[in-house]
Amino acid sequence: MISVTILGNNSALPAYGRNPTSQYVQTDKDCFLVDCGEGTQLQLTKYKLKRSKISHIFISHLHGDHYFGLIGLMTSMSLLGRTQELHVHGPALLEKIIMLQMEASESQFSYPFYFHPLPEEGKIADTESCEIYCFPVQHRISCHGFIFTEKKSARKINPEKIKSYGIPESYLETLKKGKDYTHPKGTIIAKEELTFPGDTPLKYAFCADTLYHEEMIEHIKGVDLLYYETTYLKDQNERAEKHHHSTTVQAGLVAKKAGVKKLMIGHFSSKYEQLDPFLIETQTIFPNTILALEGTCVKV
């Protein structure tokens, strides 16, 4: 299971009650935060999502609407007495920004804080339930997308067969891991007889802020859910290019060319009050599109 709760879907400035980018990504075992615009900690409270459960925070790039809420969230965690580790992954300069602000307040975090500068691309985290990869996108400054890949899930027990072969309960965890059963007398019963395959691992790709560029497509091929930015409507092609952002049509094209299952669009420019035109335009290219609406939880 992977789910994504939208905490902010606006670009640059807060507008029309919309907040800057942040997403809460949950799996069966882990909670992550992707980007952390100003006010993210308030959005977490509003949607009753626990700050304490977040183990890793991924920051795509150092434009303020993607990270100005990070230091507030991190110090609040500290004031609330957090003791578990926190891992922050982002551009190298982010560590300096965090530590300078801690120095200014003559404070230390109450918890072990690990900063991981983002590599050009590759695996950046490996948790109980998930592997997380980053890849470069094309923005005015260095910017990364992230891919969350579920780990291969456990095989599922076939209760009837377990009963009929009289397999002891203590052996079930071993079977879930994909092992065959070896009877004390030496007989082997194949896993296919006793268990069903686990669910296909899900993939969620977050593409951050980016120009339309086809090199990205290889990274996000066939993912179950793609989040891609549509800062502008399709008539603003030039403006999008100038500001290193994308339009609705470009988002649809990326989703189509990458063969993703579902597309979610967000990062709307503050110049737009209405969001329906974004959905309508994108769906002309890629019908299975949804809007990233604040407070909604999308199951991948």
Next chain:
Amino acid sequence: MISVTILGNNSALPAYGRNPTSQYVQTDKDCFLVDCGEGTQLQLTKYKLKRSKISHIFISHLHGDHYFGLIGLMTSMSLLGRTQELHVHGPALLEKIIMLQMEASESQFSYPFYFHPLPEEGKIADTESCEIYCFPVQHRISCHGFIFTEKKSARKINPEKIKSYGIPESYLETLKKGKDYTHPKGTIIAKEELTFPGDTPLKYAFCADTLYHEEMIEHIKGVDLLYYETTYLKDQNERAEKHHHSTTVQAGLVAKKAGVKKLMIGHFSSKYEQLDPFLIETQTIFPNTILALEGTCVKV
């Protein structure tokens, strides 16, 4: 005229819908911001206060609940195309924090930005309507209070006398500045005959985060409105001292000893949901006390 609109009244963490410290101070001619916790730009929007009118921002100290919203506000001003000067007054390290974040985003402000490190004490700004002074208070880290003093206001025209002496309209501005009138024939008419004294200049003191200490009193003697922090109720004396904050009773005592006209209390700890006990306790010592409630505009 000086008025103070409360944008945030909570300490440390946002809680119960209360935001971290920020106040919008207006005179007839100027708008200032005092402290700028996370989300201040949203509070400005909520209460329909124009960011564009703010000419000076005063930051008392570098605990996050007093300045984490500053960089977001400043970059939003830039994104909105501000061209007029912005003056920020705060601890020296704040400039480094701002500039490091601008460097990270490879951006520049759209407007002339002047940073003024706070001196130990003394005059820090002088605008058309107001002089602003800072003074040290006692907190865990270097922290300042601010005093806003109206400039001596113009004398008021006595319209009947102006008419009866037949004084030309072109002379009125000179009279307002406190000059006598000299008739073309040489006769002098004294200002007391033609104009009334202007209003007594008002004073507003903002005491930031502080321990109870009597050295502060000389700085705030007789001000028209005193904002003083009450992080804790009176039974939390030890806790207040440990965290370098004050209680309700201490706020009342400071107001009484300084002979101020009115006291406004705020910076409530997140452990308290109800604010009435703060008012009741403080009023036992200093009856003319009000709560700093978000969205309220207090005329000094």
